[in-house]
Amino acid sequence: MATAVYEDRLERMWQPRPGVLGWLMTTDHKRIGLLYFWTTLVLFAAGGAEALLMRTQLIAPNQHLLGPATYDEIFTMHGLTMIFFFIIPMTTGAFGNYLLPLMIGARDMAFPRMNALSYWVFLGSGIFIYTSLFLGMAPNAGWFDYVPLANAVYDPGHAIDFFCLGIIFNGISSSLTAANFIVTIFKLRAPGMSFNRMPLFCFAFLAASFGLLFALPSLTADSIFLFLDRNVGTHFFDVAHGGSALLWQHLFWIFGHPEVYILIVPAFGIATEIIPAFTQRRVVAFPLVAVAELLVVFIGFGVWAHHMFATGMPTITVVFFAAATAVVVIPSTIQVFAWCMTFITGNARFKTPLLFIAGFIFMFVAGGLTGIMFLAVPFDQQVTDTYFVVAHFHYIIFGAAVFPIFGGLYFWFPKVTGRLYFELPGQISFWIIFVGTNLLFFPMHLVGLDGMPRRQYTYPAGLGWGPDNLAETIGSYITTAGIVLLLANLVYSWFRGPVAGPDPWHGATLEWTIPSPPPEYNFAVIPKVSSAYANWDYEDREEDRRKLEQGAMVLEQGHEQPVSSTVDGWWREIVEMPHDSPWPIVLAFALSLVFLFVLLHLYTVACFAAGAVGLTLLGWHGEEPQESEA
Amino acid sequence: MWRRGLAAVALLSPLVLAGCGGGANTQNSLAPHSHAAADITNLFWVMMAVSFGGLGLVSGLLILAWVRRGKRGFRAADEDDPHPGERAAWWVVLGMGVVFPLAVVTTLFIVSDGLIINVTDAPAASRTALTVEAIGHQWYWEFRYPGTAAVTADEMHIPVDTPVNLVATTDDVIHSFWVPELNRKIDTIPGQRNRIELYANKVGVYRGQCAEFCGLQHAHMSMLVFVQSKAAYRKWLRDQAAPARSPATALERKGEDAFLNGACSSCHTIRGTSASGFVGPDLTHLGSRTTLAGVMLRNDPAELARWISEPQQVKPGNEMPDLRLSAAQLRALVAYLESLK
Numbered sequence: 001m002a003t004a005v006y007e008d009r010l011e012r013m014w015q016p017r018p019g020v021l022g023w024l025m026t027t028d029h030k031r032i033g034l035l036y037f038w039t040t041l042v043l044f045a046a047g048g049a050e051a052l053l054m055r056t057q058l059i060a061p062n063q064h065l066l067g068p069a070t071y072d073e074i075f076t077m078h079g080l081t082m083i084f085f086f087i088i089p090m091t092t093g094a095f096g097n098y099l100l101p102l103m104i105g106a107r108d109m110a111f112p113r114m115n116a117l118s119y120w121v122f123l124g125s126g127i128f129i130y131t132s133l134f135l136g137m138a139p140n141a142g143w144f145d146y147v148p149l150a151n152a153v154y155d156p157g158h159a160i161d162f163f164c165l166g167i168i169f170n171g172i173s174s175s176l177t178a179a180n181f182i183v184t185i186f187k188l189r190a191p192g193m194s195f196n197r198m199p200l201f202c203f204a205f206l207a208a209s210f211g212l213l214f215a216l217p218s219l220t221a222d223s224i225f226l227f228l229d230r231n232v233g234t235h236f237f238d239v240a241h242g243g244s245a246l247l248w249q250h251l252f253w254i255f256g257h258p259e260v261y262i263l264i265v266p267a268f269g270i271a272t273e274i275i276p277a278f279t280q281r282r283v284v285a286f287p288l289v290a291v292a293e294l295l296v297v298f299i300g301f302g303v304w305a306h307h308m309f310a311t312g313m314p315t316i317t318v319v320f321f322a323a324a325t326a327v328v329v330i331p332s333t334i335q336v337f338a339w340c341m342t343f344i345t346g347n348a349r350f351k352t353p354l355l356f357i358a359g360f361i362f363m364f365v366a367g368g369l370t371g372i373m374f375l376a377v378p379f380d381q382q383v384t385d386t387y388f389v390v391a392h393f394h395y396i397i398f399g400a401a402v403f404p405i406f407g408g409l410y411f412w413f414p415k416v417t418g419r420l421y422f423e424l425p426g427q428i429s430f431w432i433i434f435v436g437t438n439l440l441f442f443p444m445h446l447v448g449l450d451g452m453p454r455r456q457y458t459y460p461a462g463l464g465w466g467p468d469n470l471a472e473t474i475g476s477y478i479t480t481a482g483i484v485l486l487l488a489n490l491v492y493s494w495f496r497g498p499v500a501g502p503d504p505w506h507g508a509t510l511e512w513t514i515p516s517p518p519p520e521y522n523f524a525v526i527p528k529v530s531s532a533y534a535n536w537d538y539e540d541r542e543e544d545r546r547k548l549e550q551g552a553m554v555l556e557q558g559h560e561q562p563v564s565s566t567v568d569g570w571w572r573e574i575v576e577m578p579h580d581s582p583w584p585i586v587l588a589f590a591l592s593l594v595f596l597f598v599l600l601h602l603y604t605v606a607c608f609a610a611g612a613v614g615l616t617l618l619g620w621h622g623e624e625p626q627e628s629e630a
Numbered sequence: 631m632w633r634r635g636l637a638a639v640a641l642l643s644p645l646v647l648a649g650c651g652g653g654a655n656t657q658n659s660l661a662p663h664s665h666a667a668a669d670i671t672n673l674f675w676v677m678m679a680v681s682f683g684g685l686g687l688v689s690g691l692l693i694l695a696w697v698r699r700g701k702r703g704f705r706a707a708d709e710d711d712p713h714p715g716e717r718a719a720w721w722v723v724l725g726m727g728v729v730f731p732l733a734v735v736t737t738l739f740i741v742s743d744g745l746i747i748n749v750t751d752a753p754a755a756s757r758t759a760l761t762v763e764a765i766g767h768q769w770y771w772e773f774r775y776p777g778t779a780a781v782t783a784d785e786m787h788i789p790v791d792t793p794v795n796l797v798a799t800t801d802d803v804i805h806s807f808w809v810p811e812l813n814r815k816i817d818t819i820p821g822q823r824n825r826i827e828l829y830a831n832k833v834g835v836y837r838g839q840c841a842e843f844c845g846l847q848h849a850h851m852s853m854l855v856f857v858q859s860k861a862a863y864r865k866w867l868r869d870q871a872a873p874a875r876s877p878a879t880a881l882e883r884k885g886e887d888a889f890l891n892g893a894c895s896s897c898h899t900i901r902g903t904s905a906s907g908f909v910g911p912d913l914t915h916l917g918s919r920t921t922l923a924g925v926m927l928r929n930d931p932a933e934l935a936r937w938i939s940e941p942q943q944v945k946p947g948n949e950m951p952d953l954r955l956s957a958a959q960l961r962a963l964v965a966y967l968e969s970l971k
Contacts, residue, residue, distance in 0.1 A: 149843070281713075281714065330731060334728060337726045338727065342719075343695035344691060358695075373677050375743070376677065383659065384841075386659075451658055455843040
C-alpha cells in the first residue's frame with residue numbers, strides 16, 4: 001500500500017519532459033545511453049559498409065571497384081569509425097551509461113549534465129568526421145596517420161585537418177565520460193558497497209576510464225602538433241628543421257596501445273556479468289580478476305613501442321618493450337582461466353549471451369596467442385605491417401570487444417525493453433557470426449605469412465594470395481548476414497517478444513532487482529549491499545521491500561542521491577541531482593562551431609565561437625541545483 | 631579443436647610447398663633463404679605449435695563446461711555455497727593463468743630476444759662484406775652501390791653467400807624494406823640510416839615489397855633481389871657502373887633526342903648524357919631490367935610503351951605525367967630505352 005505511494009511520489013519527482021524536447025534536454029543516464037546506442041549503431045553500420053567495400057575490392061587480384069584514393073579514405077575511416085565512433089562509445093557511452101549507475105544502486109551519473117554534454121559532443125564529432133567523407137576529403141593516411149605522409153607536403157588539403165580536429169573533438173567527449181565514470185564509481189555507490197563488493201563490470205569500467213583519461217592527452221597533443229605543423233608552420237615532426245618523424249609514432253602509440261585495452265576491458269566487464277548469470281556461480285578468484293582488470297590497463301601503458309619494432313630503435317629499447325609485452329600477458333591469462341573455471345564449477349546454461357561469451361573467450365585466446373608471438377622481436381619484425389597483424393587485432397577487437405557487445409545486447413535487452421528476444425534465432429545468429437568471423441579473419445594469418453602487406457588497395461595475381469582473400473571476403477558476407485539476423489531478432493522482439501519481467505535470467509547484480517524497463521529514478525529504495533552479487537543476497541532484497549513499505553531510504557524529497565565514501569562505501573551525505581537542461585546541447589553546438597571555423601582557418605571567427613562556449617558555460621552555472629537540507 | 635588444427639595445417643601446406651622453390655613468384659616468410667629468415671621461420675613453427683596447444687586447452691575447458699551443462703537443470707545460485715569448487719579453481723587460475731604462461735613467455739623472451747635477435751639485428755661492420763643503399767621513393771626503390779657509380783631501381787643484385795650491409799633510407803615518407811625470404815623488414819625513417827643484413831644462400835630471384843603504408847601506390851612498390859654467383863655479380867656491377875651506351879640505330883638516336891630535349895630528362899638521369907633529373911628513377915641501364923614501375927609490368931617494348939604513354943592509367947597518382955607523345959616519338963623512345971642494356 002505504502003509502496004505505491006512512495007513510488008508515485010518518485011515518479012512525479014523524476015518525471016521527464018515529454019516529447020522530443022525531453023530527449024534533447026535529458027540528463028537521464030538511461031536516455032543518454034540509448035542515444036549513444038542508436039548513434040553508435042548507425043556509425044557501426046557505416047564502418048561495416050566500409051569493411052565490406054574493402055573486402056569486395058580485395059575479393060580477387062587487380063580489382064577496380066575502388067581506386068587507390070578512395071580505398072585509402074575507406075580504410076582510414078573504417079579504423080577511425082570502429083575505434084572512436086563505435087566500440088568506445090558503444091561500451092562506455094551506451095553500456096556503461098545505461099548500466100553502471102544501475103549496478104551500483106545509483107539514480108544517475110555523478111554529473112548528469114556533463115554526461116549529456118559528452119553525448120552531444122560525441123554526436124558533433126561524428127557528424128564532423130563523416131562530413132569529410134561526403135565532401136570527398138576524408139582522412140586518408142590511415143588511422144595511425146604517420147608523418148611525413150600526413151604532413152602538408154604529402155597530403156595537402158583538408159583531409160588530415162579533419163583527422164586532427166575530429167580526434168581532438170571526439171577526445172573531449174571521451175575524457176568527459178571517463179571523468180564522469182570515475183567520480184560516479186568512487187562516490188555514488190549505494191551505501192554499503194565497499195570496493196570489494198563492487199561488481200567486476202564496474203572495475204572494468206573504472207580501469208577503462210582511467211585508461212582513457214591518461215591516454216587521450218598524448219593523442220590530443222600529437223594531433224595539435226600535427227595541425228600546427230600543417231597550418232601554422234611549426235616543425236614538430238619535420239626532420240629537416242630538427243623535428244622528429246618518430247615523435248608522432250611515440251605519442252600516437254602511448255595513446256594507441258592503452259587504447260587497445262580501453263576497447264576490450266569494458267567487454268571483459270560485460271563478460272564478467274553474463275558468466276555469473278548463466279552459470280549461477282560467482283566469478284572464480286574475484287579479487288584476482290578485479291586486480292587483473294585494473295593491471296592490464298596499467299601495464300598496457302608500458303608497451304607502446306612494440307608497435308614500432310621495425311623503426312630501427314636501439315636494441316635495448318626494443319628488448320625492454322618486448323619484456324613489458326611479456327608481462328602484460330599475465331593479467332589476461334588470469335582472467336581467461338577464471339572465466340573458464342567459473343563455467344566449469346558453475347551450472348552453465350548456453351543461452352545466446354553465454355554462447356557469445358564462450359566465442360569471445362575462444363577468439364580472445366586465439367588473438368592473444370598471436371599477440372604473445374609479437375614479443376619475439378625478430379618474428380614481429382617479420383610480420384608487422386602484414387595481414388598477420390590484421391588477423392591478430394581483428395581476433396582481439398572483433399572477437400574480444402564486439403562479441404561481448406553482441407552478448408551484452410542479448411543479455412540486457414530484456415532489462416532495457418522489458419521484452420525477451422527469441423532464443424533460437426539468437427543462437428543461430430551466434431553460430432553464423434562465429435563461423436563468419438573465423439572464415440573472415442583466420443586466412444589473414446596465412447596470407448600475411450605468405451607476404452601480403454596491409455593497406456594495399458589491390459594485389460597482383462601470381463603470388464598465391466587469391467584463395468585466402470576470396471575466403472576472407474566470403475567470411476565478411478557471412479558475418480554481415482549474422483549481424484543482420486541479430487538485429488532483426490532484437491527489433492522484432494522489441495515489438496513482439498514475450499514480457500520479460502524484472503529478472504528473466506536470475507541475474508547477479510542490482511539492475512535485476514528493479515522493473516524492466518527501469519523507472520526514471522532507477523531505485524525506489526536505495527538498496528542495501530553486502531556483496532558484489534547483490535541480487536543473490538535474498539535477505540537484503542527482502543529488507544529493501546520492507547523499507548519501501550515504511551518509506552525508509554526512499555529519498556523522494558527531490559532529485560536526491562546519497563553520496564558514499566570512496567573506498568568503504570560509507571554513507572556520507574545526500575546531494576540534489578540536476579534536472580533536465582538545455583545547456584549541454586547548446587554548448588556542444590557552440591563547440592562544433594569552434595572546430596568548424598578552425599577547420600576553415602577562420603581563426604578569428606573561431607574565437608567568437610569559443611566566446612559563445614564561454615557564455616553557455618555562464619548560463620549553465622547560473623542554474624546550479626540548490627543544496628539539499630539534509 | 632583438433633579438427634580445427636588439422637584444417638589449419640592443411641591450409642598452410644600449399645603455402646609451404648609454394649615456398650620451397652624461392653623466386654619471383656613468392657614472397658613467403660616461411661620459405662627462408664638465409665639463416666636469419668630460417669631462424670624466424672623455425673621460431674614461428676614452434677610458437678604456432680604451442681599456440682594451438684594453448685587454444686586447444688582453453689577450448690577443451692569450454693567444451694568440458696558444455697558437456698557438464700544442463701545435467702542438473704536450472705539451479706539458482708546457492709546462498710549457502712556461493713563458491714563451489716573455489717579452492718581447486720584458484721589453483722587452476724594460479725597455475726594455468728600465472729605460472730605456466732610466465733614460464734612460456736620467459737622462455738620465448740630469452741630465445742627470441744636474447745638469442746635470435748643477434749642474427750636479425752643491424753649487423754656489425756666487421757660482419758658484412760659489401761654495402762648496398764636502398765632508398766625509398768613514392769613509389770619505387772632506388773639502389774645505390776657505394777664506391778661505384780651504379781644506380782638501379784626496383785631490382786637489386788647481390789652476390790650469393792655474402793653478408794650484405796643494407797642501409798635503408800627514404801627520400802620522402804616512411805617506407806619499409808622487406809624481402810621476407812631473406813630477412814625481417816626495416817622501416818625507412820626520415821633522418822635515420824637503418825640497417826639490416828641481407829644474405830641469400832641460393833642463386834635466384836627474391837621478391838620484396840614496401841611494407842609501410844606510403845600513399846596512393848603503396849600496393850605497387852615491389853622489388854626484386856637478384857642473387858647471383860660472385861663472378862656474375864661482379865660483371866653486373868661493372869656494367870651498371872658504366873655510363874649509358876650510345877644509340878646505335880637511327881631510331882634509337884631519334885629516341886635519345888626525344889628523351890633529352892623533351893620532358894623526360896627533367897625528371898630522369900641517364901648517366902653519360904645531359905639528362906640528370908632526380909624525380910624519377912635512374913634509367914642508365916633500363917634495358918637490363920626485367921620489370922618496370924615497381925615490378926608492376928614486364929620490361930618489354932609493348933609494356934614500356936604503355937607505361938610511357940598512359941602512366942596515370944597504369945599507376946594512378948605517380949609523378950610521371952601524361953606526355954601526349956606522337957606514335958612515332960613513342961616508338962623511338964621505347965627503342966632507345968630498351969637499348970640501354
